[in-house]
Amino acid sequence: MATRSKTGGQAARAQAKNIASIAPAADRDTAFYLYGITQASDSAGAAVSQPGIDGSAPVKAIACDSFLCWISQVSRRGFADPLQERMEDIDWLAAAGLRHQRVVGELARQAATLPARFGTIFLSEESLRKDIKARRAELNRSFRLIASTDEWGVKIFRAPRPAVPRVATVSGADYLRRKAEEFSARKEGGSRELPARIKSFAAELKKMARAVAPGGEVSRGQADLEWQAAVLLPRKAKPRFDRAVRRFAQASNQAYRIEVTGPWPPYSFVRHGR
Amino acid sequence: MADKPSKVVQIAGQRREEDVSLVDILDHVLHAGVVLHGSVVISLAGVDLIYLNLNAVLTSVETALRYANKELPARSRKAASS
Numbered sequence: 327m328a329t330r331s332k333t334g335g336q337a338a339r340a341q342a343k344n345i346a347s348i349a350p351a352a353d354r355d356t357a358f359y360l361y362g363i364t365q366a367s368d369s370a371g372a373a374v375s376q377p378g379i380d381g382s383a384p385v386k387a388i389a390c391d392s393f394l395c396w397i398s399q400v401s402r403r404g405f406a407d408p409l410q411e412r413m414e415d416i417d418w419l420a421a422a423g424l425r426h427q428r429v430v431g432e433l434a435r436q437a438a439t440l441p442a443r444f445g446t447i448f449l450s451e452e453s454l455r456k457d458i459k460a461r462r463a464e465l466n467r468s469f470r471l472i473a474s475t476d477e478w479g480v481k482i483f484r485a486p487r488p489a490v491p492r493v494a495t496v497s498g499a500d501y502l503r504r505k506a507e508e509f510s511a512r513k514e515g516g517s518r519e520l521p522a523r524i525k526s527f528a529a530e531l532k533k534m535a536r537a538v539a540p541g542g543e544v545s546r547g548q549a550d551l552e553w554q555a556a557v558l559l560p561r562k563a564k565p566r567f568d569r570a571v572r573r574f575a576q577a578s579n580q581a582y583r584i585e586v587t588g589p590w591p592p593y594s595f596v597r598h599g600r
Numbered sequence: 601m602a603d604k605p606s607k608v609v610q611i612a613g614q615r616r617e618e619d620v621s622l623v624d625i626l627d628h629v630l631h632a633g634v635v636l637h638g639s640v641v642i643s644l645a646g647v648d649l650i651y652l653n654l655n656a657v658l659t660s661v662e663t664a665l666r667y668a669n670k671e672l673p674a675r676s677r678k679a680a681s682s
Contacts, residue, residue, distance in 0.1 A: 426629050444629055571610065575614075590605055
């Protein structure tokens with residue numbers, strides 16, 4: 327195995343088990359799918375039992391600088407090259423998204439983890455190391471941000487209204503106007519005025535969170551979704567967070583349904599490097 | 601992260617647990633993550649990293665939502681909650 331890393335990488339290598347044994351560079355069909363990055367000092371003994379993104383290859387760590395990069399080998403021709411096309415295949419995206427989450431989730435249960443963007447593939451160990459090394463400072467900043475936190479998803483839905491025979495009572499033009507308003511409200515997202523109750527709840531969350539990010543793109547079109555956010559919450563603040571959610575649900579009576587998912591790895595808070 | 605993701609739904613004083621759905625998972629997984637090596641693209645160009653711009657596929661992801669809300673394959677549903 328070629329060791330190109332300097333001292334930091336070697337120290338990390340000595341500490342961590344489960345370091346990948348990398349295929350020789352001559353294998354032109356090998357690529358590396360990256361799941362996430364941990365700090366070598368924090369992840370001695372960490373290991374992943376879930377299969378990789380292709381459903382079979384094992385997930386291993388490569389020592390890079392003072393970090394461990396968690397990868398699995400994928401076929402360049404069979405997996406990496408057709409990836410962009412496959413992203414539009416919903417069945418494939420669902421299965422691959424789940425596999426990605428299982429690996430990153432398993433890692434995040436063991437050590438502070440910066441999740442890699444879905445679909446990040448390197449064609450050589452060397453290029454991965456080089457890139458990580460160049461980003462050392464910002465990766466360390468991200469590790470400081472996410473220390474002792476979890477990501478939580480919060481969604482507030484308008485509770486379903488009683489069925490009213492609206493169609494009979496509005497004209498076609500009114501109906502279309504209302505549809506258009508609904509559509510543009512949804513499209514503009516945050517620009518629409520939020521009910522005061524939700525605004526003050528959002529402000530309350532912001533106070534206890536280390537950071538708050540807008541909610542995910544996938545569910546933007548979900549019916550009756552009024553507000554959503556991803557919250558980077560210090561673990562110590564979880565009881566306070568739970569109380570705030572319960573109070574919101576009780577105070578809004580039947581008007582809103584609130585959904586909380588998590589804990590997630592900090593997917594929504596490590597966005598940088600563009 | 602202490603546990604696998606769970607989902608708690610509350611209306612008024614009522615609280616129930618549900619399975620985390622595919623949409624919940626993709627919302628987080630596809631949201632971001634560390635972007636390495638800047639943007640762009642493809643092994644053919646000799647660039648060492650393939651980076652996928654998700655905005656390009658968001659339209660089809662939105663159809664994933666309708667799909668996921670209706671007929672989530674048993675396999676995925678199980679996986680989502682495991």
